Amino acid sequence: MKAQDLKNSILQLAIQGKLVEQKVEEGTAKELLEKIAAEKKQLIQEGKIKKQKALPAIKEDEIPFDIPDSWEWVRLGELCNYGKCNSIPATKIPKEAWLLDLEDIEKDTGRILNKKRMKDVKSNSSKHIFNTGNVLYSKLRPYLNKVVIADEDGYSTSEILPLDFGMNIFDRYAQIVLMSPYFINYTVKCSYGVKMPRLGTTDGQLAVFPLPPLEEQKRIVAKIEELMPYVEKYDVAYSEVVELNKKFPEDMQKSILQYAIQGKLVAQRKEDGTAEELYQQIQEEKKKLIEEGKIKKTKALPEITEDEIPFDIPENWKWVRLGNLLNKLTDGTHSTPKYTVTGVPFISVKDVSGGKMDFSNTKFISQEEHDSLYKRCNPERDDILLTKVGTTGIPVIVDSDQEFSLFVSVALLKFNTDLIFNKYFMYAIKAPVVQIQARENTRGVGNKNWVMRDIANTILPLPPLNEQKRIVDELEKLLPYTKQLVK
Structure with missing residues (x-):
């Protein structure tokens, strides 16, 4: 009442x-x-x-x-x-x-x-x-x-x-x-x-x-x-309760995600191996692709220091920098293209800030301009898009075979999906540990920007691949219940 x-x-x-x-x-x-x-x-x-x-x-x-x-x-x-x-x-x-x-x-x-x-x-x-x-x-x-x-x-x-x-x-x-x-x-x-x-x-x-x-x-x-x-x-108490109720589902989601990336949501299994072994596989695969000329060699990222680590994780997990997990990290074109009435969708931050890809209100560019932009920034199914200008830190999995190009406000994260489960990757980015880094490293006054260097340097915990999948299974059982808390 x-x-x-x-x-x-x-x-x-x-x-x-x-x-x-x-x-x-x-x-x-x-x-x-x-x-x-x-x-x-x-x-x-x-x-x-x-x-x-x-x-x-x-x-x-x-x-x-x-x-x-x-x-x-x-x-x-x-x-x-x-x-x-x-x-x-x-x-x-x-x-x-x-x-x-x-x-x-x-x-x-x-x-x-x-x-x-x-x-x-x-x-x-x-x-x-x-x-x-x-x-x-x-x-x-x-x-x-x-x-x-x-x-x-x-x-x-x-x-x-x-x-x-x-x-x-x-x-x-x-x-x-x-x-x-x-x-x-x-x-x-x-x-x-x-x-x-x-x-x-x-x-x-x-x-x-x-x-x-x-x-x-x-x-x-x-x-x-x-x-x-x-x-x-x-009235004061009621207003506080209403505000608390509004925040509670979001706070509960954050808590569940935090438990997940601290290794507290599912049990660790010896047969899953270690994240160190997985990390070495990722690096070997990247080295092979570089030698084959399929991806470019990137500048080495600094080692993670002790004072950067915000909490303990299981012994078989590993703290890693985001950039070291990726085969490619880039963003969309920095120049405003020539828009067309129809053509290839041109995705900007507004089209993914809702947490999923939304083609309903996109602008369009010509096939010719898309082909030119796609040589540098080529989003494909199972990649992750990450908002980096204005509203920063929102990850979205590409779940469509529809061709599209990106504006500078969205970053593209490409990685080996056989070694990293993209849904775990998405949830890890949504978790407080990454969101805090996104907030602290977003710079500027007007249209704020999370620059590529800081995105690459972001740290997050990496579990073995099978545990990533079990974490996601558990998250997808629990997170829907948080939405019901407002009813």
Whole structure:
């Protein structure tokens, strides 16, 4: 339950007479109405107010819920001057007077966000006059719940109705009723207009209002004000829990990947051999390909120092530099090609940043330009693409035979898939140990870049080949469950 839902529940209980107990000594709402009627009659006789047309009696089917026996249902128009506001031309309003606009009221809270003075506003339209203690009700988009009690005399735009409830209706209780779920639902049903729905004067006057005795009104308000600080604390706690829930699946994935590349997810087996043996096979295969002229010899990478190693791994594993595992490490073209309407897809970081290849919104280049670019950078099925500009460190396995070319924002990782399982490679890059290095080594201010030299120097743990496969099997059993944690 959100904090606003909890607040709404409290307001609804309040106007149903379920928040505080009823006390016999406080009298009844019927007696209060008789007192209000007598005072109105006196004011009419003195010429201070005009006699208003009687509103229709409340029918049974208009009553939305039960209220205590000491309460009464009464029409809103019988309790206040709904729709009968005094107005004044803007030119006659004092420059230092308070002018209230809808935008100055916070949604759902009734808080005043800004107190403008007439001198700071350019407006020639007439304004409503209100007095201290008036309930200022927004008839425009009433579902926004913008209801304020005036703490000083002032003027409002025409969308705001100043309601004078007199001395026998506690202004804060009236505000609570107008902000309650019951009244909001009523206004939604009765409002007219599409873009800017509003509550009409007649519908506002005819709205039924749950009225308790005056002293009970005050006790209801006191109880709500006692509870609201707890609602605010709940709101903070709820927001923290929501944020935690959002992060939890991602954090759980990171933890599982971290366990995997620390050698803690599956057992080590003697018959799998060692990563050192595997690493030597990889180097021998690279040497052979260099001698055959199939790949180019690259500059030797520095030995891994003790202080670079972030955690212990099993004895049969090996810390390696990413570049030493690769037959080829390059990136896409550094020059913007000439785009065509159709042709060969041209992949950039945006097309792989979602964690998979997405051809749905790619640009295209000609076959001729693709053939030229492909001589240097030739992505093929089972290779790994790695984002290196803007959003860095996202690995994607090429799972298509579709021909495509790459932009500079994506690196190409080619390796011997008979000796390194590409899915293990992908998960190792996704793991915190590599992601931290990607983040620390991404340079620049605007379009940040993870440069090729730093990608090559990235360290990661290498297990024997069969263990790589068993790690991937286990990961693909566990990781789908993390996605279900948000449901």
